[in-house]
Amino acid sequence: MQFHLNGFKPGNYQIPDSVREPAAIPPVLDLPQEVDVLIVGCGPAGLAMARQMSEFADIKTCIVDAKSGPLLFGQADGISCRTMEIMEGFNSSEMLVKEAYLLNQTAFWEPNKEQPANIKRTHKIPDARIGLSEFAHGIVNQARLHELLLDGMKNSVTHLVPHYSRQLTKLDVDAKLTQELDAHPITATFERSDMSQSPTVETVRARYVVGCDGARSTVRKNLSIVLEGDSANKAWGVMDLLLVTDYPDIRVKSFIQSKEDGAVMTIPREGGYLVRFYIELGLLEKDQRASQLNLTAEDVIARAQKIMQPYRLDVKEVAWWSIYEVGQRVADRFDDTPAGNPEGLIPRAFVAGDACHTHSPKGGWGLNTSLPDAFNLGWKVAAVLQGKSQPKLLQTYSSERRKVALQLIEADRQLSSLVATRPTKNNDASQTKTNTVDIEKFMERQSGFVAGTSIEYNPSMIRTGAENQDLASGFKIGQRFHSAQAIRVADGGRQHLGHLNKADGRWRIFIFGNQQNPAQSSSDVNSLVQFLASEDFSPVRKFTPEGADVDSVIDVYAVFQQQDLSIDELPDFLWPAKGKYGLRDYEKVFHAENGNDVFEQRGIDRSSGCMVVVRPDQHIATVLPLTAQNKLVEFFDEFMVGKM
Numbered sequence: 125m126q127f128h129l130n131g132f133k134p135g136n137y138q139i140p141d142s143v144r145e146p147a148a149i150p151p152v153l154d155l156p157q158e159v160d161v162l163i164v165g166c167g168p169a170g171l172a173m174a175r176q177m178s179e180f181a182d183i184k185t186c187i188v189d190a191k192s193g194p195l196l197f198g199q200a201d202g203i204s205c206r207t208m209e210i211m212e213g214f215n216s217s218e219m220l221v222k223e224a225y226l227l228n229q230t231a232f233w234e235p236n237k238e239q240p241a242n243i244k245r246t247h248k249i250p251d252a253r254i255g256l257s258e259f260a261h262g263i264v265n266q267a268r269l270h271e272l273l274l275d276g277m278k279n280s281v282t283h284l285v286p287h288y289s290r291q292l293t294k295l296d297v298d299a300k301l302t303q304e305l306d307a308h309p310i311t312a313t314f315e316r317s318d319m320s321q322s323p324t325v326e327t328v329r330a331r332y333v334v335g336c337d338g339a340r341s342t343v344r345k346n347l348s349i350v351l352e353g354d355s356a357n358k359a360w361g362v363m364d365l366l367l368v369t370d371y372p373d374i375r376v377k378s379f380i381q382s383k384e385d386g387a388v389m390t391i392p393r394e395g396g397y398l399v400r401f402y403i404e405l406g407l408l409e410k411d412q413r414a415s416q417l418n419l420t421a422e423d424v425i426a427r428a429q430k431i432m433q434p435y436r437l438d439v440k441e442v443a444w445w446s447i448y449e450v451g452q453r454v455a456d457r458f459d460d461t462p463a464g465n466p467e468g469l470i471p472r473a474f475v476a477g478d479a480c481h482t483h484s485p486k487g488g489w490g491l492n493t494s495l496p497d498a499f500n501l502g503w504k505v506a507a508v509l510q511g512k513s514q515p516k517l518l519q520t521y522s523s524e525r526r527k528v529a530l531q532l533i534e535a536d537r538q539l540s541s542l543v544a545t546r547p548t549k550n551n552d553a554s555q556t557k558t559n560t561v562d563i564e565k566f567m568e569r570q571s572g573f574v575a576g577t578s579i580e581y582n583p584s585m586i587r588t589g590a591e592n593q594d595l596a597s598g599f600k601i602g603q604r605f606h607s608a609q610a611i612r613v614a615d616g617g618r619q620h621l622g623h624l625n626k627a628d629g630r631w632r633i634f635i636f637g638n639q640q641n642p643a644q645s646s647s648d649v650n651s652l653v654q655f656l657a658s659e660d661f662s663p664v665r666k667f668t669p670e671g672a673d674v675d676s677v678i679d680v681y682a683v684f685q686q687q688d689l690s691i692d693e694l695p696d697f698l699w700p701a702k703g704k705y706g707l708r709d710y711e712k713v714f715h716a717e718n719g720n721d722v723f724e725q726r727g728i729d730r731s732s733g734c735m736v737v738v739r740p741d742q743h744i745a746t747v748l749p750l751t752a753q754n755k756l757v758e759f760f761d762e763f764m765v766g767k768m
C-alpha cells in the first residue's frame with residue numbers, strides 16, 4: 125500500500141490520503157465511581173491491557189489519559205514479530221501486515237577510506253529476524269497500532285472507550301483492604317482538563333489499578349516504586365521525514381557511521397515515501413535535559429546532512445520530530461507488594477511499560493516490551509476477577525516481566541555502546557571505536573530477543589521445568605508457542621496453529637498424536653481424550669462452569685500424523701457440540717502436511733506424541749507425555765479454582 129505521497133496524514137490508512145482524517149475523539153463523559161480495573165495511560169501498554177479486559181463482559185474497566193485525545197504522530201514505529209503475534213491474538217494483525225513496511229534488509233555504512241568525510245556502504249544483509257516467526261518485523265506509526273487496539277476495544281462486547289483529559293494526581297492504596305479480594309482498595313484522584321462544566325476533580329475506586337502512564341509515571345511514584353539504573357546521558361534526534369535524496373538505501377534500514385560527526389540510523393516507513401531518522405546529537409551534562417540543548421528541527425536535519433555526506437537530503441516535510449533522551453532504568457518491583465513478596469501478598473496495583481523500564485529508542489524495544497507486559501498481566505487479572513484462578517497467580521507478573529526488563533536493559537546497554545560512537549567528552553577511547561560489523565554481530569546474536577520470540581519465563585506455578593522438553597524440542601517451555609501450519613481434517617483447510625491462541629483468556633491444550641490410530645479406543649490419544657471429557661477430576665470438567673461450552677475455559681486441539689482420518693471416527697470431544705443449538709465445532713482436529721510437517725518443524729517425538737499446554741498469553745506452560753494425566757491435573761490444580 126502506498127500513502128503520504130503529498131504529505132503525511134495520520135489516521136486509518138485504509139482511507140485514501142485525500143479524505144483521511146484522524147478518528148473522532150470520544151465525548152468526555154464523567155468517570156465511573158467504582159470499577160474492577162482502572163488503567164492509567166493510553167500508550168501501547170495501557171491500550172493492550174484495555175483491549176484484553178474489553179474481551180470480558182463481566183469485568184468493569186476504565187482507561188484514562190491526561191491527553192485530550194489519541195496519539196496522532198510519532199514515538200515508536202517498530203512492531204516486532206512477537207507484537208505482531210499478539211496483535212493476531214487480538215484479531216488485528218492483518219491490517220498491520222498490510223500497512224506496515226516489512227523489514228527485509230539492513231545496510232551498513234562507514235567512512236570511505238579514500239575520502240573519510242564521505243560515507244560508503246560496506247555491506248547489506250537480510251534482516252536477522254527473518255524466519256523466527258510467521259510474521260516479519262513491521263514498521264508503522266505507533267498511533268496506527270493504538271488505533272487498531274482502540275477499534276478492537278470499541279467493537280468488543282464491552283464497547284470500551286478511553287476517558288481522555290484526565291490527569292491522575294494521586295493514588296491511594298488502602299493497605300487494610302488489599303488482601304480482601306472483593307474490596308476496592310484503590311482510590312485514584314483525577315484532574316479534568318477539558319472545558320466542560322462538570323466537576324474538575326473526580327475520584328475512582330478500583331479493585332485493581334495498572335499504571336501504564338509512561339516514564340514519569342504518577343502511579344509508580346505514588347507506590348514508592350524506585351527506578352534503578354543510569355539516568356540519561358546522550359541525546360538523539362528522531363524525525364519522520366518526506367524527502368528527496370540520492371542516498372540509495374533510503375528504503376532499507378541502515379546504520380550509518382561517519383568519521384567525525386556521529387551516527388544516523390534510517391528506517392523506511394509505511395506507505396513507501398516516509399522515512400524515520402535517528403540522529404546522534406551528543407552527550408548531556410549531569411542533570412541536563414535534551415530540551416535544554418535548544419535545538420531546532422533544522423539543526424537536527426543539518427547534523428544528518430553532515431553525517432550522510434556526500435548524499436543530498438532535501439527535506440520537504442517534517443511529519444514529526446523530537447529530541448529523545450533516556451537512561452537505562454528498571455523499577456525495583458512491578459507491583460505494590462514488597463520486593464520479592466516474602467509474605468505472598470496479593471498485588472492490587474501494577475506498573476507496566478515505560479512506567480517500569482526505560483532505555484534508548486535504538487533497538488525499538490519500548491513499545492515491543494510495554495505491550496507484552498500488559499499481555500502478560502491482562503489475562504491474570506481477568507482470571508482472578510472471574511474467580512477462575514487463585515489470586516496468587518498475580519504474583520507471577522512482576523517476576524516474569526521484571527526478568528524481561530532486566531534483559532532489555534542489558535541488551536540496550538550493549539547496543540547503545542555500539543551505535544553511539546562519537547568521541548566522548550573525556551575522550552574515552554573505548555567508546556570511540558566501533559564498527560558496523562559489531563552491530564551486525566549483535567543483531568545476529570540477539571535476533572530472538574529483538575524479535576521478542578525468544579523471551580522465556582522462568583519455572584513457576586504456571587510454567588513447569590523442562591523435564592519433557594525432548595518430546596517437542598521446537599515448542600520451548602516458557603517461550604511463546606511458535607506457530608506452524610497443519611491441515612484441518614474436516615475440510616482440508618490450512619491453519620496456522622498459533623493463530624488459534626486468541627487473546628480471550630482461555631487455556632489451550634494441543635494434543636500431538638503418536639503413531640497409534642487415534643480412532644481406536646486403546647490408543648493413548650483416545651484414552652487421554654476420554655479422560656478429559658469424562659472424568660470428574662479432569663481439568664476440563666473440573667474448571668468449566670455448569671452449562672458453559674466445553675471449551676470455554678480449556679480449549680483442546682488435536683494434531684495427528686495420520687492423513688487418512690475421518691472426523692466421525694474420532695471421539696466426540698474433538699468435534700464437540702456447542703452453543704444453544706448444539707452445533708458441532710469442526711475446527712479442532714488437524715493432520716500434518718507433507719513437506720510442511722509440524723512434527724518435523726517443531727521436533728515432536730513421532731513415536732510418543734505429547735501434549736503442549738499453552739497459557740492465555742500464548743506462552744507454553746508445559747509439555748507432557750500423552751499418558752501424563754495426573755501431571756496435567758496437578759498442574760492446573762495448583763492455581764485454578766474449581767467450578768462453583
Ligand SMILES: Cc1cc2nc3c(=O)[nH]c(=O)nc-3n(C[C@H](O)[C@H](O)[C@H](O)COP(=O)(O)OP(=O)(O)OC[C@H]3O[C@@H](n4cnc5c(N)ncnc54)[C@H](O)[C@@H]3O)c2cc1C
Nearest residue numbers: 165167168169190199200291292337338477478485490491
Ligand atoms: C516523545 C517520545 C518519543 C519516542 N520515540 C520513540 C522512538 O522513536 N522509537 C521507539 O522505539 N520508542 C520511542 N518512544 C518510546 C515508546 O513510545 C515507548 O516505549 C512506548 O510508548 C511505551 O509505552 P507505554 O504505554 O508504556 O507508555 P507511553 O506510550 O509513554 O504512554 C503513557 C501514557 O500515559 C499518559 N499519562 C502519563 N501520565 C499520566 C497521568 N498522570 N494521568 C493520566 N495519564 C497519564 C500519557 O499521556 C501517555 O499517553 C518514544 C516515547 C516518547 C514519549
